[in-house]
Amino acid sequence: MFGRLSLDAFPTDIITIGGVASGGAVVLAILAFITYKKKWRYLWNEWFTSLDPKKIGTMYAIVAAIMLLRGVADAVMIRAQQAVLSQTDLNLIDSDMFQQVFSAHGTIMIFFVAMGGMFAFINWIVPLQIGARDVAFPLLNSISFWLFAGGMVLMNLSLALGEFSGAGWLAYPPLSGLEYSPGTGVDYWIWSLQIAGVGSLLSGVNFLTTIFTMRAKGMTLMKMPVFTWSIVTSMLLVAFVFPILTVTLTLLGLDRLIGTHFFTSDLGGNPMMYINLIWAWGHPEVYILVLPAFGIFSELVPVFSRKKLFGYKSMVFALSSIMLLSFMVWLHHFFTMGAGANVNAFFGITTMLIAVPTGVKVFNWIFTMWRGKVKFTSSMIWFMGFAITFTIGGLTGVMLAVPGIDFQVHNSLFLVAHFHNMIIGGVVFGFFAGLTYWWPKFTGWKLHEGLGKIAAWLWIVGFLVAFLPLYALGFMGAVRRLDDYDPSFGWQSLFIVAGIGVMIIGLGVVTQITQIGYSWLKRKQLKVNSDPWDGRTLEWATPTPVPDYSFAKLPIVSDRDAWWEMKHAKTKVPTKYEDIEIPKNTGYGVYIGLLSTIVAFSIIWHIWWLVILSGVALVVVAISSTLREKTERVITAADIIAIEGKRQRSVL
Amino acid sequence: MEYKSSAYQIYMKYLVGFTLSVLITFGSYFLVVNKLADGYMLLIMLFILAFSQLFVQLLFFLHLGEEKKPRLRVQAFTFMFIILVIIVGGSIWVMHHLNYNMMNFTSEQKEHYMMTQRDKGF
Amino acid sequence: MNKLKDTALSYRTELGFWMYLMTDCILFGCLFATYAVLRGSTAGGPSEAELFDMPMVLAQTLALLTSTLTAGLMLVAMHRKRSVEFKVWLGVTIAFGAAFFAMELNEFALLIAEGQSWQSSAARSGFFALVGTHGLHILVGLLWATVLAVVVHRRGFTQKNIRQAKLFALFWHFLDVIWIFIFTFVYLVGASNGI
């Protein structure tokens, strides 16, 4: 009846029970609070069923923020184990659990935190920057989000029911095969990533179409803001590499479900093919994340330097060449598999070539500041932190790109330090900078600057303290994913320092939560107009809070810094409005996300009748979603005048 | 699809495309079944025929290139094709080297292995 | 105003769908790569040359090719707003598509009966994954065509239905393009005993 699902699936060890209980208590408390306040109808009507990219963006951000907390908690556990617990007799975290923790940490941080954060920015900012009211396929956008959310739910469900994968964030076979991981962990990993990944793939197609077909009149490709350009490159990567992930996960899933032999060790299966395929996706994936961060910095450095971006064309060319190069470097993740000197050298050289356009971008940012008037807001502190750490990360990246060196440091903590350098220093700092920069557009009030600066400093210092020791440990021969080591190696002091670094980062996170809470309390004092930073691009041309239709009149663009140009040319605000059609809310996104999650869940637990039932339901719902007749609602000119009139007053 | 041509022209296009595709299909089929070529020669000829049928269908069925500028579909297709060549070609190249390097058996074992591989038609 | 919007929407939808087809090409590309890497690993099982029934494969190919022609003729009928003709061609497309699908299922059944299922070896796994994924797409196409027939019958040639029909034809043509490569590199190369 319930396949593999039985009472044994519930956790028995104290830490997991504690985690599940506290997590479950928080979720229950929130649900109870919503019920008590009678907010369900509001949530359903205004949020869950909304096709407004701004609201979908906010929901992405909330999911990402929650997952960030879980990811950081996992990181704390890893460090606690390595710095202290492993060297004592306490057996709080055993090997099985430790391996699930670091696998979950990696999976969560990449798929749910970084991807979620990125889609939050894209949903919010891209339509506004190109002067569009909407995305190309609004329902598809909602489906993408709910698939992402479904993946997240499934991922967290593995805590309470069954187990999570212990095979690392990319689950190499044969360890992730049935032979060595017979439990449900790897299945959870496969299917939560599969549905989240399909969501991302659809988003990629959606945003590419949006940017290519819905730009404001006059906005040629070479007049697009650099952030939007970075999204074009990033979404091209999404569209062209996520299918690889889909295939790879499916094949691994088939190996586990119906006994195929793609990646098994027997009957001709070839695990090396899995590693080849997963990295053909995996390497572009990190560029999917970091390119938008580059875009964010390219927006805010000019604004806070009160100067045009230096070398726009170079920047666009650099973005495109990074994008193209990132397709042909994947083998550098497994130089040590032994493909031979010619293959290794080829991929090593293509890898280090990426350093060239990346270096150019850094120089261009510096020269955007040059001869400007740089205002060091907290966004700029994040930028400075990024510029320093990312350059260090670039240096270690070039080292790893040389196969001769990689043979020595691969899979050591040196490697771990390197990619955290790129992902925290690049992606995370970029997203926090962007969050601070665009927050007034999201909410209508600024985040408290002082607390923001403290948080940025804590993160930067914490990052250095947490990861510089790992570089040293790598040189000393410490490998990744160790839950125990010989005390005579003398590593413990460095692990302790790294642990202190994680705590400093944790303090940074606490400061950020405080910052948001405090700013919310003080939102009256921190209230700002629609263009608080004296911005340059079109998102600042909209009123704040941004109305459903975003632009009362679609803008016409004549310059790269379109809004800057409009402000300085004193373009008259038109007051004659027409009716606007915007997409009507629909629950299909929620239904499709929910049904996909049920399908995935029943596959994981081998509940075949439920697979068929929910699968059929999914097909029926998907078909009926395409048959909707009336998909839009009208906002009349009179309504717009009322809203816009209010806005005029609030600006003055 | 913005058709520049009339219905009749589209009609003719489909017929021409269909005829060409059928011819090419038969061509490659009899090339193999009647053993008109073998070895690399056969492979190269099959390759050429497959790609010419690809272009026939792209032009006559999928109407590639008929859209108005900036011809985003052609651009997308070209880009996809480059990526496909990199990924598929790269994977096969990499895997060939890996498989070759991982067979450090004793010489007689290797021979035995190669023999069984040849029997299987690799 | 509304006409302008419809044109923009059609352009956008078709471009979006085209983008999706491009991603699907990559998906098939990976399956092709996997198949190519694993095709020799038959674990002692028979080679493809011994397994493939070539006349059947040719029949399959011609069925799909014909259905892709009729899908095109269906579009022409739609442009001329000839509802009956449209339905006839759509029906023929579905029939030939279904014939293709039936032949494929039959082939799979025969292979399994011969003891060569996806569990037999890596080579067979690769074969079933590649050809099966194409078959799955065909199944989706057949479902889509059926829904389209019903919707056009009920609602006539609305803007939305015209768009849907165009997208369906695009999808169907695309599946034939993929089949060219399966036909050539799986069946023909396999039957000629590879290189």
Added chain:
Amino acid sequence: MTKRGKAPWGPVAGIVAVILAIVVLGVLLLSGKSIDILQPAGVIASQQKDLLIFTVVLTMFAVVPVFILLFMAAWKFREGNPKKTKYSPDDEGNRTLELIWWGIPLTIITILGIVTWVTTHQLDPFRELDNGKEPVRVQVISLDWKWLFIYPDQGIASVNELYIPVNRPINFTLTADSPMSAMWIPKLGSQIYVMKGMSTKLSLMSSETGVFKGSNTNITGKGYSDMYFKVHSVNESSWQDWIKKAEKAEPLNYKQYQELAKPSRNIGIKLFALEDKELFDKVVMKYVSSSGMDHNTDSNYEARKGSH
């Protein structure tokens, strides 16, 4: 925001403090410890160390200017700098300057690319080292969760302990009877992945006597952390003594191997006299030949299943 006329000494002090703290802590924590990669004891490892230092120095030609320019720009053009600095808000770029910083990294990468091509071939793990002395053949099998080292020419085998003579090339042939693993001896250089049914090669040579760490660098399940082993680099006579000791130990044939291969943790060091000279090939071939499933993997499956 800083008021006009007052320099932002706070952040500057902070930066200086962080740098100082890193230097002091670094010296304190690292002094007296073995930093294997920077203190190599083998020919491959020392070439890799030289390559590493060369790369760092070369990249510094880009990294140092970035840091200097970054801090100069931040300091000089900060809002509220009392010194009048130039302000050109409409500056869109400068072709010459941009060409320079496309050029600098490109030059560096070109040099590094050539060096990479050459050294990748030199340091290829498949290339057998040759110093005129007779090489030692060692066959390595990664097991759940221990290492088996077979010396086919000496007719002995050891678990979790590798004895090698100094200044003689060691030609490893490696495979796994476990999930994919990787063998790494940092003091000697180069690691390599090992997989079931596949056999790969690695050639290393120690140039100093001593005891080094070796490890598995790729996760293989719950006993993964136990896969540290000791490498004893010794002179010829001690090596011979060790071989003699092993020759007297219990014999190792395929049946005993199957017993040994069952998943186990922390089994310590073991020595064997090698009875079955073709043991390694048998282990490789059992996955290459048709079915591959033998009792070992079955019991393996049971053992892992039981743990969940």
